Amino acid sequence: MATRLLTLRHAVLRWLRPVLAGLLLSWLSVHALPAGAAAAQDIYQVRIQVAVQNTSLKELFTIIEDRTDFTFTYSSRKINLARRLTLSGAYQNLGVLLEAVAAQANLQIKQLDEQLLVKAAPIVAPRAARVGVVRGRVVDDQLKTVLPGATVYQKGTSNGTTTDVNGEFTLRVPAGEAEIEVTYIGYRTYSEMVAVPEDGAVQVDFNMVSDITQLQFITVTGVLQGQQRALNQQKTADNIRNVVSADQIGRFPDPNVAEALQRVPAVNIERDQGEGRYVLVRGLAPQFTNISINGEQIPSPEAGVRYVALDAVPADQLASIEVSKAITPDMDGDAIGGSVNLVTRTAQSEQLNISSSALAGYNNISGKTNFQGSLELSRRLFANKLGIMLNGSYYATERGSEDWERDDNDLELRDYALSRTRTGLSSTIDYKLSEQHSLYFRTLYNRFTDREVRGRYVFVPHVDDSPFEDNTVERLTKNRLEKQYVISYNLGAKHTFGGFNLDYEASFSEAVQDTPFDIEVGSTSEVDQLSIDFDSDPDFPTITLDDQPNAQRTNAYLDNSRYEFDEVTMGKTYARDRNKTAKFNIGVPYKAGESDGLLKFGGKVRLKEKSYDITENVFGYTGANDLTLDQYAGGDYNKHFLNDRYSMNPHADAEKFVRFFNTHREDFELSVEDKLATEAAEAYTASEDVYAGYVMTRIQRDKLMLLGGVRYEYTDVAYTSYNVINETEILPGKGGRNYGFLLPQLHVKYKLNEDLNLRAAVTRSYARPNFSDIVPAQEININEGEGTIGNARLKPISATNVDVLAEKYFGTVGILSGGVFYKKLGDFIFSRNFDSDIYPGSQGETIRLTQAQNGESADLFGFEVAYQQNLTFLPGILKGMSVYANYTMTSSNARIQSRENPDDEEEIRLPGQARHVGNLSLGYELGRVNVRLSANFNGEYISEIGGDAREDLYVKDRLQLDATATITLTPRLRFFTEFLNLTNQPFEVYQGNESHYIQREFYSWWTRAGVKFDL
């Protein structure tokens, strides 16, 4: 550890030395200027009064030359004489006046006798004594809501900044009077003269007024505001980024963060029971996307992976969601697909704000209701110094699904009933020590519970006439409760000093997945005749059992008394992932000639501990009396499964069975070997320490913004687990490795005009392997000559990313954007089969091992287009129409070991990569009523790579249609209703070719209606 810290210290010092040297040189050059001035008539002795407004530099020079004996000497190629300046006139002498001119126009002016030599100023650190800070917020004049993403500029210069998610900004300007200009899509441009104190700060709030001429016919509601906020943040971002604001989420009927993200270009989602869960950015699997809250990575509650199930996070908690498709050096580098940052809210007003919502709904398949409530209280106290925001939300839904699955010749009917709750509690306390210094403490608590009852009928026909098999029907009923918690605490501060900004944060976060019970009761029955026809109707296979069709209520498979108890599995699992993080960032503004720049550097340490414990007890029944399903069946079940195509009867009732089990404990015998092998093979502990540092600079010269820098991340990982040999012998094992990544990043943004940006980025990033692949747990079956082993030496996937994007913003709150992206992935991870005699427990026997290994490389190429606009230019009532559309095409190939011939290579499409992803949403606004029909298309993708191409599993493309309607009674009170999955689109999986379905799962439609209001 000491060696690593020393290495890190050396690396930091290596970066700091040139930075400090640059700063010293800049300071010397600035302070050397006055020393060089020497003349008979000192300019500081020459009294002069000049007051000009928006006057060009050339005109100003002429005025000064006319009123004094001095003459300016300069090169017109190096000086921008057209630059316009404003001087208040309150200057005591020519020297002070010229200092103000030099500061505003970024010049060096040197007196040589009666000549004033003028040249562009070199890159210098600002002189603290001459610079002041303008801090403040940009708010909507009518709604008094903050406007994030506003452009705040010192007029006539390239010196500017943007407001953060709280609408706040900090802008350094020369002390004295400065005209500050604010622009925001959908609002009138606003400017105001501000007196900036030397070495101090001034607080200003800018009130923006909607641009009625642009937004005619549109009622400015929270929905439109959300759209404005998102687009403004996107427009002013330094990197290629999509932003979804909280209000914007309300445009679509998306109850959780994952579903809100599916509307973003180049984002698609994986669903669970019809609800979005995992996010895939640019066609890359979920582990390639970094998920963070307020810029800090969230640990994953799940055992084997790093990525976070976003259905656990209620959308109500957030101020916005940012999807960065090209990362900057100050962001975590393990984000090949992109980085999703969830930004929580902060108190904005000295008035007590109460925002609340109450909803209720209905799920057609379960026939049950769902409801949701949220409440947010926020207020700033003590003269705006202390802000407190408290947010709570709760969502409960009773869902279900109807599913059939095929496994070779077997057919399964699955009847799901789920009770899900999502609870979100968050708070932000921030305190402004002064205008330059503030502290914050953020807390977040998310709890997701998922109680699932799954009743299965498994029809196993005796198709090959084997005398060793019978026609069987198995009944398996699973009943489990899964609880996920994500907790995070962030304590940090932001400081604005004369010459630099400093922010730092310490955070603790923990994610837990606790499954306190997971019970599956199995029962079996043998039948004389059983056949399944998958071909006549591939959508819905038919069963004939004892010569009766599947829908017949008298069919023998419905007789619960025929099913004998087989075994019961009772399990519980506990997975925990804990992060302790500390980080700091320092930003040093500077000027380089006409350009404004920011030099930024920082460091970060993240210590992660992850563990997984499992208990799995399988009991057989040894009691003397017969135990059949009818004795322990009960509870709800689907009485109209797949529109009455199949019949069902009550499943095993876990409550009833557990009571029987507890009172007849002596009649159940534990399978000891299975318990030991399963628990040992899956349990593990891991630690992962990450040390990172970066340096970057952002420079703005007129319309061009350049952002470049480098980040270094060093990771040290260690694991402990067990090796299970021949299902009986259990040996402890451990592993670990360390690796470092140097990640250079370059971003270019060129503003062709106020509404048109061109962007390009070349970045390096990587993706750490899933824990399930690297933990050295091994299952070796020497007798069978095969085994699966973890690979603690697995290298992360590295990537070089190229992005080019053009974006045109419309004053009517819209955007047209298009771009291309390319990713070159190195050390691609795939599952490799190979023969080896080196493995735990080996006595020289060569066996076939399966292990995740690094492959050669993979390429991914794509383009995306997005268009959204309020069509106010259309005639008549058509003006109320709006459109939101995006489409992404992605193509990929990865080179892996050939599945036909292990010595060859073959190319495959990246798992999880959909070729076509898109959204089309049409809205219509008539007065205070807004209706919207939204379609989300997710193209087919490979979900699992099989033993050969014919066994590859594909998730079929899916088009979901949703509708929402909103009535805005007042800007603070809205009624709305939502309908989801109107066309009952199933989740479908096929194997090899589209005619060979192996799964079709239906969720039917569900709806919600309610009210949202603000006080």
Add this chain to the structure above:
Amino acid sequence: MKKYIRNASLFALALTFAACVDNSLEETPNDDNFPLQLVLDAEEGADLADAEDYGVEIKFADHLPGTSLPATTLTLEYSIEDLDGTMEGAVAVDKVVYEVELDDCTYERELDFTASADGLRGTITIAPDADLGTVPESFEVVFTLPGADDTEGGFTVVFSNLTTTEPVLLGSPRAFAYEVLDNDVAGEWELEIATEEEFEQFKQLFGPVNPGLDALSFEDITGKVTAGFEFEEMKFILELAETEEVTTCEDGASETETENKVIEIEAEYDADDGELEFEGSHPIIGDNGLVEDELDFLAEAEYTQDEAGETLSIRFFSLVDEDNFAEGEELFRDDNGVTFTFEKD
């Protein structure tokens, strides 16, 4: 309006706290403690009519590593019920025995028991063994039987009321049903393979399910094959010419004998009305010479006996396993059958 909004806010707040409600089971499964279970090895058994005794094994079921057997005394009650046929008045517990292995030598020791006057009820005292420090892992309750050639009927032994201060349950099964083994083929039979052709037939039949047999030649065997048909299970034992020194040690007395090596083929059987079916399993040896898998096999045959019951002729028609059962793929198939004639041993 404000009133309604405030009420709605309170409602929303109440919903938020409603989240604390856990969606759990009403009754928690008692699956995370693992008491030891004392169980019978079988629920039923049988022996030939002239059997003079029969042992019922009682043992501790599989338990987790690190779990110790009881170091204190347990008692277990038994009762002999449902006696019928000639069993009445003839069945009682003779002894309760267990084995201890010390220094590669097996010692048989007894547990105390008390019995009622009619011998049909009693209590077994399962005391810790001085050498083991715990009670034995298994023991056998030996019952006396009539021992006559004309014995018929059966009985049931029920075990109950396990008393102990330690976490031990009396598991299932708790009753054992005994009956006289009365199928036609029961008992010990002997076949003499006298010719190479006969051996090749035997090998052709059973070689596919026994790699050791498949590798033998006629010179490797003595020709003696025994078939022992017990309760539901049988065993063919083929004696090899090769011998080995076998040392046994029982109750402190060590003895070394020279014995012929044997090859055994075990199967469950069902003999009914002249038809005989064998069901067993055989190992599949992988390329590395280790057992890669185990497959079930099924052999179909017919049997006949002479009037005196001194010879048993078994005619085998087919032998298939899980991977080779389709027509033409059988491990053995002869529509006319291959007959082996055994004599009463």
